[in-house]
Amino acid sequence: MAHLLADYPTEGIYDESVQADGKPRLASEQLFDYMSKLESKDFKELQKNANTTIAQFGISFTVYSDKGNIDRLWPFDVFPRAIDVKEWSQTSKGLTQRLRALNHFIEDVYNEQKIFKAGIMPLDVITSSKDYRPECVGMKLKHGSWACICGTDLVRGADGVMYVLEDNLRVPSGVSYMLENRAVMKQVMPEVFHDMNIMPVDQYPTNLLSMLRSLSPNDDPIPEVVVLTPGVYNSAYYEHAYLAHEMGAELVEGSDLVVLGDDCVYMRNIDGLKKVDVIYRRIDDAFMDPEVFREDSTLGVPGLMRAWKSGNVAIANAPGCGVADDKVVYAYVPDMIRFYLNEEPLVPNVPTYLCSNPKDRAYVLEHLAELVVKPANESGGYGLLIGPHASEEELETFKGLIQENPRNYIAQPTLNLSTVPTVCDDELDPRHVDLRPFILQGAKTYVTAGGLTRVALRKGSLVVNSSQGGGSKDTWIVKTERSEGEQHAL
């Protein structure tokens, strides 16, 4: 397939794999060498093998149904996205820096509130946030780890710069798909892994477990770690089971746990009750403890907050850490890095306009048709306005929404997301991607090598969410001789 890139368009866009002159980028060179030896039919065969492997592994993000009729298999594109190790190590440092600052911030919010007193951020951003939990006031956590697991969404603009689009600090998901994507690729292209120096991702579950263990408030040398899932009906159940399996931790539902009069958490075992030290919870704050939050929640454990506040159990991510997930708070992260760490941010934010700020708001209302407007507290791409694609009517609606509740909206310029070659029928065609690396912070910090690349499978589309027609690719952090600088040294 020598003509692999013959008609590949690169104009006006940043492509992750192909330079403007049509030649492969450094990290993708060896991949193209391998691919160019393939026939068009081999290419189709690769994609078919990948799909079969996904079905066999049972990799799904299924919406539960009585007869399993709408099992949706994980949509996957076989052409991987490659990033040079040198670039990644910078990004990776920036992500660690960012999470450290965010954790300082959350602890500050619930304790001294220095950042507000110093006038860096207005206090009402917090008091008006729906994820602010007064119940957490006064809590200090081991290692200062509130957001212990963070999934940060990165995008690359046409300028080639990698920006942070948002931080997911509540119950970030997707890491199991990053791991499964790699397992699928090893199955369908084993030769490439032999020939190329691709950084492994498999150690994530081990690091996750050791991070969780490092949070244990109790003396037991082997703390009891459990994964708390809302249950089999949850769309991320696959991931909950996957991670519990890989860590050898129990996968529990709220009804499997009980808090007794000693304010300790126990799980119901075949031979009685066993004390739990660390809970990796995958349910939202609001459903965690009907004694404190939503009374009607049947997913949670009555008394869980009592146990946590007494310091008898660690919860990851900690209750209340969603306060930093707010998109208004996001806008202040660079300032937080300067304030708490006295460092300059290594990975920039996407320029952001806060509608609560009168000057920004005036600009936003004026330029609505060029901007993306996002509600401060939604996830999964819901409630967005994409200015350039919006009708007159939608623009008017959003004008009203913003004026009614400015605190709830931010706006950003529409980014032309970077692309990666993607298998479309007989040829490679560019499709837009983002990237979600996962960052852990306990006694130590850790960043995944790469992350989950999500791809908008429809031509021209910028929507990468799997619930809305997006797919994914394996992400390779590649070390070449040249990226290590050895060739230049000669």
Add this chain to the structure above:
Amino acid sequence: MLSKVAERLYWSARYIERVENTARLAKVFSQLMFDLPKAVKLNWYTLVQITSNEVFFDTHYEAKTEKNCMSMLLSDRDNSTSLLSSLWWARENMRTTRDILPREAWVHINELYLMVKENKEDFESRSKRNALLDKIIKGCQSWTGMMTSTMSQNNTYRFIMLGTAIERADMTSRILDVGGFFVSQETVVDDEYPSDSILWANLLKSVSAYFMYRQNVQTEITGQHVVDFLMKDKEFARSVRFCINFVSSVVSKLPNSSELKEELDALVLHIDQDTVYEVGSTALHDYLDELQMALSTVHNKFYEIWFNPKQLAA
């Protein structure tokens, strides 16, 4: 281990064993079709009776044809005890206990389910049906083998073994019932081609017991001997007695199991009684029926002791 997890493991194994034995049951019926003299009228509805599906069949099907009986037994997803439903339930229980099982255990059953679902039309034609049933039996056996050879012999494994053994004992007794049903409905006696031995030989083959029977019993194949062998043999892996002994030994390693002793002893007594049953008699059928009820009592005890988390919290 969580009560809920123990219960799901137990059911995973029960369903896999049920899938295997349902396949065996369907196969023995098809085999008998080829072997028995034309004079013997094969009644497909027996399959429905053996599996206690009369009510479901009578409300969902009209004619008692081979096609209807087989589809009720094998591919009907509305029948919660059909082979395909059992396989779906096995997969579902394993999907929700994947955290505690080797990855291969899940992948294997997932593949088996997808294979059967894609090929379920093959159940409709006799030649293809047998080939598919063979594949299913092998698939279930590889799963059981995989568990035996890759798992620590811990409580996780013990609950899998309990599920397998209880279901196997139950299904062996149901398969024996097939013989009884046949003999009782046979009207034409043919001295030249005695259909009895063909029937019982096929039954033995259906539980892969033919060879072991030959080695151990070393007489001609008669109904009484087959019943004795499949009920009472202490060494054959699919005999009811073997399964019960196995349950006893597994149970003794699990917590709080002393309550079970009484039930299990009663079961052994029931199996050991020396009554000679006339093959095809109502007495034999009743004896097997009582056995199935006793097994269900043991099963209920498992619930009380290990699977019911509400009691444990008290």
